[in-house]
Amino acid sequence: MELHDVWFVLIAFLWIGYFFLEGFDFGVGVLTRLLARNRPEKRVLINTIGPVWDGNEVWLVTAGGATFAAFPEWYATLFSGFYLPLLVVLVCLIVRGVAFEYRVKRSGERWQRNWEAAIFWTSLITAFVWGLIFGNIVRGVKIDSELEYVGGIGDLFNPYALLGGLVTLSLFTFHGTVFVGLKTVGEIRERARKMSLRVGLVTAVLSLVFLLWTQADKGNGASLPALVVAVVALVAAVGVAQTGREGWAFVLSGLTVVAAVAMLFLTLFPNVMPSSLHEDWNLTVTNASSSPYTLKIMTWCAGIATPVVLLYQGWTYWVFRKRIGTHHLAEAAH
Structure with a gap:
């Protein structure tokens, strides 16, 4: 396996990790309005992700930086x-981060209510837009012979990509309920638990249509097993969540996210950004990558830094592993 292939896998791993972690993060943000019935319950929901939301976003920064360094042509055309x-x-993401930090800076009800609304809307919009973006990456966009994007903003709002946005929004919300x-x-x-059933059923229908569409249009032998795993894990997660075994349900909902995102990358390879104008103009792991020397240096750096980051983030989740409820707010205030 060439180094550019290795870095395609590593970047896929970073995006999978980001959507696994930030997926339930966005889902909880959406649930602050769908699930919570009063402001103390909103505080509880926000507190469940309070210690980890910023660490989850590190995966996005790393994925973007790795793409810039390993595949500069992909990065340039994509952005x-x-x-x-x-x-x-x-x-x-900026407004969402400010909302988390500034929500408690003042005790006024209107102040806190407005920041809580910002958390809801930024979570919902971001969850949808990520599906829109990746739907277009997989489907292919207008890239010319100079490997430059020549389409318009309207080209991105096609049925397949819009469905992808609905899938990520519903899937992340279900992940959040679990x-x-x-x-x-x-x-x-x-x-x-009750909401996970309703959201899970909607997610199952949307995801099945989207993944089957992807497999029929762009799929291959490698992506088919990922499709099966994603669908089976999602159905199992919905069922297990109703039994009160949230730990297993979370593992299964996370597996759904992992398998679904993996399937998208498996349909792409060896392309990183297909052209809808001509297949000879596709951006691939070969024509979009940096020099072998650059990739070699990056591999050494990643081999040293990645385990440290994973250990630290795992420790963070372990420290903040306990359940919380509205009565903990009263105890903290006292």
Whole structure:
């Protein structure tokens, strides 16, 4: 396996990790309005991801940096062609981060309510836009012989990509309901369990249509097993969540995210960004990659730094592993 192939796998791993972790993060943000019935319950939901949301975003920064260094042509075409959607993601992530930090800086109800609304909307919009972006990457966009994007913003809003946006939004929300059930006690936990059934069924239908469409249009022998794993894991996660075994349900919902994103990358390889104009103009791991020397240096750096980051983030989740409820807010205030 060549180094550019290795880095395609590593970048896929970074995106899978990002969507696995930030997926339930976005889902909890959406649930602050769908699940919580009052402001104390919103605080509980936000507190479940309070210690980890910023660490989850490190995966996105690393994925973007790795793409820039390992595949500069891919990075350049992606960020020029998807400039507006990526700008929306960036603005939402900035506002979302500010909302988490500034929500408790003042005690006024209106102040906190507005920041909580910002968390909801930025979580919802970002979850949808990521599906829109990756749907277009897999489907292919207008790339010319100079390996430059020549389409317009309207080309990105096609049925396949819009369905991809609905899939990521619903899947992340379902992932979030399972996470809330795992991290809370009392009435919130029970309500999350009931909502996971409704959201899970919608997610199962949307995901099945999207993944089958992907397999029929772009799939191969390697992507088919990932499709099967994603669908089976999702159905199992919905069923297990109803039994109150949130730990297993979270593992299965996470496996769904992992398998679904892996399937998208498996349909891409050896392309990184297909051209819808001519297959000879596809961006591939070969024509979009950096020099072998650059990739070699990056491999050594990644081999040293990645285990350290994984250990630290795993330790963070272990420290904040306990369940919480509204009564903990009263105890903390006292």
